[in-house]
Amino acid sequence: MSEKAYALGIDLGGTKILAAVVDITSGEVVASARKRTRAERGQDYVSQRITELATAALDAAKLPNGESILGVGVGAAGQIDHKAGVILDAPNLGVHNMPLAALLGGQFGKPVAVGNDVEVAALGEYLYGAGKGYKNFICIFVGTGIGAGIVQDGHLYTGLTGTAGEIGHMTIQAGGRICGCGSRGCLEAYASRTAITRAIMAEIHHGRPSLLADDAAKQLKEGETIIRSGILANAIQQKDELTIEAVTEAANYLGYGLGSIMNIYNPESIILGGGVIEALDLLFETAVHRARTVALSGPAKKTPIVRAKLGDFSGVVGAACLAAQTAGYQFPNSK
Amino acid sequence: MSEKAYALGIDLGGTKILAAVVDITSGEVVASARKRTRAERGQDYVSQRITELATAALDAAKLPNGESILGVGVGAAGQIDHKAGVILDAPNLGVHNMPLAALLGGQFGKPVAVGNDVEVAALGEYLYGAGKGYKNFICIFVGTGIGAGIVQDGHLYTGLTGTAGEIGHMTIQAGGRICGCGSRGCLEAYASRTAITRAIMAEIHHGRPSLLADDAAKQLKEGETIIRSGILANAIQQKDELTIEAVTEAANYLGYGLGSIMNIYNPESIILGGGVIEALDLLFETAVHRARTVALSGPAKKTPIVRAKLGDFSGVVGAACLAAQTAGYQFPNSK
Numbered sequence: 001m002s003e004k005a006y007a008l009g010i011d012l013g014g015t016k017i018l019a020a021v022v023d024i025t026s027g028e029v030v031a032s033a034r035k036r037t038r039a040e041r042g043q044d045y046v047s048q049r050i051t052e053l054a055t056a057a058l059d060a061a062k063l064p065n066g067e068s069i070l071g072v073g074v075g076a077a078g079q080i081d082h083k084a085g086v087i088l089d090a091p092n093l094g095v096h097n098m099p100l101a102a103l104l105g106g107q108f109g110k111p112v113a114v115g116n117d118v119e120v121a122a123l124g125e126y127l128y129g130a131g132k133g134y135k136n137f138i139c140i141f142v143g144t145g146i147g148a149g150i151v152q153d154g155h156l157y158t159g160l161t162g163t164a165g166e167i168g169h170m171t172i173q174a175g176g177r178i179c180g181c182g183s184r185g186c187l188e189a190y191a192s193r194t195a196i197t198r199a200i201m202a203e204i205h206h207g208r209p210s211l212l213a214d215d216a217a218k219q220l221k222e223g224e225t226i227i228r229s230g231i232l233a234n235a236i237q238q239k240d241e242l243t244i245e246a247v248t249e250a251a252n253y254l255g256y257g258l259g260s261i262m263n264i265y266n267p268e269s270i271i272l273g274g275g276v277i278e279a280l281d282l283l284f285e286t287a288v289h290r291a292r293t294v295a296l297s298g299p300a301k302k303t304p305i306v307r308a309k310l311g312d313f314s315g316v317v318g319a320a321c322l323a324a325q326t327a328g329y330q331f332p333n334s335k
Numbered sequence: 336m337s338e339k340a341y342a343l344g345i346d347l348g349g350t351k352i353l354a355a356v357v358d359i360t361s362g363e364v365v366a367s368a369r370k371r372t373r374a375e376r377g378q379d380y381v382s383q384r385i386t387e388l389a390t391a392a393l394d395a396a397k398l399p400n401g402e403s404i405l406g407v408g409v410g411a412a413g414q415i416d417h418k419a420g421v422i423l424d425a426p427n428l429g430v431h432n433m434p435l436a437a438l439l440g441g442q443f444g445k446p447v448a449v450g451n452d453v454e455v456a457a458l459g460e461y462l463y464g465a466g467k468g469y470k471n472f473i474c475i476f477v478g479t480g481i482g483a484g485i486v487q488d489g490h491l492y493t494g495l496t497g498t499a500g501e502i503g504h505m506t507i508q509a510g511g512r513i514c515g516c517g518s519r520g521c522l523e524a525y526a527s528r529t530a531i532t533r534a535i536m537a538e539i540h541h542g543r544p545s546l547l548a549d550d551a552a553k554q555l556k557e558g559e560t561i562i563r564s565g566i567l568a569n570a571i572q573q574k575d576e577l578t579i580e581a582v583t584e585a586a587n588y589l590g591y592g593l594g595s596i597m598n599i600y601n602p603e604s605i606i607l608g609g610g611v612i613e614a615l616d617l618l619f620e621t622a623v624h625r626a627r628t629v630a631l632s633g634p635a636k637k638t639p640i641v642r643a644k645l646g647d648f649s650g651v652v653g654a655a656c657l658a659a660q661t662a663g664y665q666f667p668n669s670k
Contacts, residue, residue, distance in 0.1 A: 159601025266494025
């Protein structure tokens with residue numbers, strides 16, 4: 001069958017909202033619309049942005065006559081009530097109890113599925129990205145925090161409380177740096193973009209010279225809280241010693257985390273995604289090297305560690321696929 | 336059907352070998368035989384002990400007329416080639432390339448299944464112990480080292496290279512204590528019985544008073560390499576400060592590991608086993624408390640953490656069940 005089918009995917013992150021109409025038979029994005037989230041303006045503002053962007057993407061897609069979307073899927077950076085389609089809590093989005101299924105269902109009259117951002121991105125990579133062909137793998141995203149989606153026997157595995165894959169909160173340095181979760185020594189406190197930013201800014205505040213002293217300070221003054229991947233990449237290219245040191249340190253911790261997962265879960269592959277992974281070869285390569293020294297010899301030799309393929313679109317493609325699944329669509333390579 | 340069926344299980348550990356005839360319809364041990372392993376006497380000696388003990392258990396079982404065993408199962412503390420039924424490498428047993436399936440198949444003329452000790456123990460707990468009723472859980476054993484068996488969707492999950500569950504080699508203190516595996520900061524280097532022994536003996540060597548100064552030194556001189564659980568339990572009961580301190584420290588590290596697993600894998604339950612867990616309430620309770628402070632709130636509140644139920648017999652029961660499964664027996668609560 002070569003018939004096409006479409007769904008609308010929405011990637012709701014702390015920095016930006018991206019909506020896209022996706023051909024879910026190929027994983028291709030037909031049309032998309034994006035804007036900054038501006039979480040600081042409050043929940044109603046964010047709700048309105050979501051519906052605006054969804055409409056804009058749908059209009060831009062100009063679906064052929066008679067074609068319609070199967071459903072609407074959302075991946076949101078927060079805790080989700082999957083059944084009710086509600087974002088329970090999302091500190092980075094300034095959102096609490098947002099009834100997205102009701103909101104978007106009312107607007108489009110289609111089934112709505114809401115998932116965690118990392119989960120839906122893992123689903124996207126499974127169906128149309130670097131996870132194709134694997135039945136048991138883990139897809140790890142490094143950004144503001146560090147999270148993962150676990151695909152187990154061809155299905156998203158969410159665990160007892162729906163929170164499986166919170167690998168940012170594995171202890172990597174017992175009793176170490178305090179983490180946002182309240183525990184100490186979590187991977188996220190050492191290897192996220194937030195952690196890299198803190199390490200760099202602390203040194204700059206103490207007078208250490210760096211190409212980032214101006215760039216990063218300027219960007220942070222503009223209201224962003226962490227240094228952008230592009231700025232880090234540029235500083236590394238210009239051989240800025242402080243940036244190289246901070247990124248290498250974070251990469252080594254990330255490698256300890258990856259090696260630990262290879263030992264604990266022994267997945268068929270590890271997929272790494274997120275802007276900072278895409279932008280920084282130094283981070284990716286150092287982490288992979290460290291992971292292979294930490295892991296036991298079997299997994300160290302045999303586990304593929306690859307970058308995510310869908311890039312910025314992994315969230316919307318995954319969200320659209322989740323919507324299609326919820327609407328009853330059967331993907332050929334899923335069980 | 337109330338008909339009984341039997342299999343022979345062998346638990347091959349660094350300290351002792353235990354063979355038992357198990358009624359695999361109930362998980363009950365019908366008869367057993369045990370001896371010290373004496374790995375230092377070499378591989379041929381260990382082979383001979385295994386066949387002697389297997390015969391002794393079978394003789395002692397006095398199976399009713401016409402009844403026979405379905406097969407022979409072995410759980411061994413080492414790296415296993417599951418298909419060939421060979422122990423590839425087991426440093427604690429002084430064993431390398433031991434063809435157990437051929438050896439025991441030749442002796443008894445029955446199917447033989449060989450698995451890792453921790454895997455088969457997890458299978459035993461799943462079918463007849465603390466894992467009954469759970470489909471996704473992890474069964475962790477603390478002893479000379481720390482290992483785990485993962486039951487996923489009702490089946491043992493062994494991973495890409497057959498080594499899933501090596502949680503003793505998750506990094507808990509990046510760059511920390513050297514571990515037997517060659518990496519640094521592994522959980523096993525902080526929370527195993529070996530680690531507890533080292534911590535205690537180091538202090539004693541530096542002159543710190545302890546009730547263990549005589550007991551432990553005597554036991555270690557007799558050729559054992561780590562302090563027995565019973566000796567530790569006794570010292571704690573007598574409020575020996577050094578022992579309490581060392582066990583509490585190990586328990587806290589173990590708790591960081593458990594909390595990390597609750598965050599990463601979010602299992603339906605965690606089962607803890609091994610002699611030191613059975614013998615030391617202080618270790619178990621401190622680790623559980625720490626785990627619940629490390630884990631995110633959902634899993635912290637909801638994940639049952641319980642002790643293994645089959646005790647010393649988890650290995651032989653699991654090994655016998657593995658043999659029965661291999662011989663085609665269908666357990667009612669497995670899928």
